[in-house]
Amino acid sequence: MAAQVAEMLGFIDLKHIRVIWGDSDLTPPAPGWNSGLTTQLQGGALCRATDKLRQDLLQRAAARLKVDAAALTIREGVISSKDNPSTRTTFATLARANGGMIRQDAACVHPGSIGRAMNRGVGACFAEVEVDTYTGNWRFVRAAYCHDSGKLINPLLAEGDMTGSLVQSMGVTTDAVPWDREFPGTQHYAVGYLSYRLPTIMDVPDTTNVFVNSLEPRWFFGSKGFAETAIGAPPGALANAIYNACGVRIREHPITREKIMAGLKANGRTA
Amino acid sequence: MKPVSIYKPVTVEQAIQILSLHGTEAGVYAGGTDLLIRLKNRLKQAPTYLVDIKKIENLRYIKEDAQGGVQIGALTKLSEIAESELLAKKYPMLVQAVLKISSPELRNAATVAGDMLQEVWCQYLRGGYSCYRNGGYICYGAIGDNSYYHSAMGGRLCYAVYPGDIATALIPYDAKVKLATPFGPKELTVEQLVPGDMMVDGRLQSHVVRFNEILTEVIIPAPRPGFKASFEKIRPREVWDFAMASLALGLQMRGNTIEDARVVFGGIAGKPYREKAVEAFLKGKTLSAQLTGQAQAVALTNAAPLKYNAEKIDMAKGLLASGIERLSA
Numbered sequence A: 001m002a003a004q005v006a007e008m009l010g011f012i013d014l015k016h017i018r019v020i021w022g023d024s025d026l027t028p029p030a031p032g033w034n035s036g037l038t039t040q041l042q043g044g045a046l047c048r049a050t051d052k053l054r055q056d057l058l059q060r061a062a063a064r065l066k067v068d069a070a071a072l073t074i075r076e077g078v079i080s081s082k083d084n085p086s087t088r089t090t091f092a093t094l095a096r097a098n099g100g101m102i103r104q105d106a107a108c109v110h111p112g113s114i115g116r117a118m119n120r121g122v123g124a125c126f127a128e129v130e131v132d133t134y135t136g137n138w139r140f141v142r143a144a145y146c147h148d149s150g151k152l153i154n155p156l157l158a159e160g161d162m163t164g165s166l167v168q169s170m171g172v173t174t175d176a177v178p179w180d181r182e183f184p185g186t187q188h189y190a191v192g193y194l195s196y197r198l199p200t201i202m203d204v205p206d207t208t209n210v211f212v213n214s215l216e217p218r219w220f221f222g223s224k225g226f227a228e229t230a231i232g233a234p235p236g237a238l239a240n241a242i243y244n245a246c247g248v249r250i251r252e253h254p255i256t257r258e259k260i261m262a263g264l265k266a267n268g269r270t271a
Numbered sequence B: 001m002k003p004v005s006i007y008k009p010v011t012v013e014q015a016i017q018i019l020s021l022h023g024t025e026a027g028v029y030a031g032g033t034d035l036l037i038r039l040k041n042r043l044k045q046a047p048t049y050l051v052d053i054k055k056i057e058n059l060r061y062i063k064e065d066a067q068g069g070v071q072i073g074a075l076t077k078l079s080e081i082a083e084s085e086l087l088a089k090k091y092p093m094l095v096q097a098v099l100k101i102s103s104p105e106l107r108n109a110a111t112v113a114g115d116m117l118q119e120v121w122c123q124y125l126r127g128g129y130s131c132y133r134n135g136g137y138i139c140y141g142a143i144g145d146n147s148y149y150h151s152a153m154g155g156r157l158c159y160a161v162y163p164g165d166i167a168t169a170l171i172p173y174d175a176k177v178k179l180a181t182p183f184g185p186k187e188l189t190v191e192q193l194v195p196g197d198m199m200v201d202g203r204l205q206s207h208v209v210r211f212n213e214i215l216t217e218v219i220i221p222a223p224r225p226g227f228k229a230s231f232e233k234i235r236p237r238e239v240w241d242f243a244m245a246s247l248a249l250g251l252q253m254r255g256n257t258i259e260d261a262r263v264v265f266g267g268i269a270g271k272p273y274r275e276k277a278v279e280a281f282l283k284g285k286t287l288s289a290q291l292t293g294q295a296q297a298v299a300l301t302n303a304a305p306l307k308y309n310a311e312k313i314d315m316a317k318g319l320l321a322s323g324i325e326r327l328s329a
Helices: A002-009 A038-065 A091-097 A155-174 A233-246 A257-267 B012-025 B035-040 B078-083 B085-090 B092-099 B104-109 B112-116 B166-173 B276-282 B291-298 B311-328
Strands: A072-075 A078-081 A088-090 A123-131 A138-148 A206-212 B005-007 B026-029 B049-052 B062-064 B070-073 B176-181 B184-189 B198-200 B203-205 B214-220 B227-234 B245-254 B257-266
Touching (some): A038 A072, A038 A078, A038 A088, A038 A091, A078 A091, A088 A091, A123 A233, A138 A155, A155 A206, A155 A233, A233 A257, A257 B311, B012 B026, B012 B049, B012 B176, B012 B214, B070 B085, B078 B092, B078 B112, B085 B092, B092 B166, B092 B245, B112 B166, B112 B214, B166 B214, B166 B245, B166 B257, B227 B311, B245 B311, B257 B276, B257 B311, B291 B311
Parallel strands (some): A138 A206, B026 B049
Antiparallel strands (some): A078 A088, B062 B070, B070 B214, B176 B214, B198 B203, B227 B245, B245 B257
16 A cells, blocks of 8 residues: 555655554545455555545646746656756645645545456465375365466465465355354354364465466555455365366265265275 | 462472362462463463462473483473483484474473373354353364364364373373372372263362362383384464374384384364274284374274364274384385
């Protein structure tokens, strides 16, 4: 978020930008927030507000310096004339002249509403598993998880987001949300995290994240939503990998040791 | 959390006096990885008076005796067992088993006696249902969703599985435990210690330790030459979970012949389930991977799975096959 604003306002680092997160007194309402679109939705509103702020600052500077706004440039909080760099003013001066603050806000439409192809997540997952045919026990060994991601604003966070998506997907693939099958509606089966089994670091495979930096001319900085949108890939990849490994076709999630064991027995493949 | 009073005795005798005074209202507090969770979940059966035995000296040790056996103090942490070179040399299977217990964090806190005497991890008990173990007169596990933590070998009142791994792993070594009682020390074998759901002092529990007794020591006899063992465990995920099925397999070999065998399944019954039929079958046989099919055929013939846990038996039999194969390799 801060990086997008810094880029548009001509700063080379983030130390002048402070992001205030989740304060609904300050922010306008946002449309539905889904499909890994934080950087597009919140970021889009931010980019529009920043753009308005930039125009506003240029107008004020042009009036103050008596120069055409098109002939001005912004760098590190200083607005100067392209022809004559000594004709200059600063953000601070303009803000002070305006009583201490210059404020602009903007809202953003959902990227999905401007075209079907826009931000529809396209991802793929490749999985390698090991199945113990004695017991039906299995292990998710390696994964390659790919997504058409547009331009990555923050590659480090993007890696984390993709890994999180894989782990979440793997969790719902291998362990159902534990509603009690015998006393429905009485109580959630899970007692803390005893039976609501989130995957642990020991269950997470060696993962290679692959980002396809495709062209997306219709959105700020060419970015796209990703990670959350590919969450449908790992369940299929895992089911196929298990089929290739031991010949047991599982068509209903969750993938459990019991189902693998039952399949192995039906195929006569146990030890 | 349930409100409690804590005592901090400095000798075993003091601790026993306090336990005798409060009866079944009191409970021994050491690692707390089981007890504190029961208190936090406000189970009716959780004690009101905690007797914190961590201040008692000389209960935390791993030492070798003159006969070559090893004694482990009750307050020894699981991580200390896992890191002990002495145990790794003499009883590698025990160390393997301990390394498969929950997570490193919990192994740093949990004690060896606490692991052996822990309360069952049935989601109904832990969820505060009024079951046999929690002041009620019904077992929800037997009629409820019993896919992970319930017995597939039948039960008496409570159908939860015995969750500990150390007791399972100690039985092949013919280990014993020492209890301190108001009437002096008492020795039991590990099998006698955890016979499954038992009514003791009016409470249903997996072990036979009475309200005024404290487990003080685990005694493992000297390893015999030619003894081979393996421990395998299947759990829903790789850390932080209990066995769906586990197997501690110990074979006393003479050359290539099996002189004596111990086959102990964990996670499938209310106690570490020693399968004597397989032991009898293996005795006198030549160890090879050819034995697996026949061993599986005689194993767990009196299984009585509940609605959702029949696969536990298949997994246990699978572990038996892979265990024999591993030891014969």
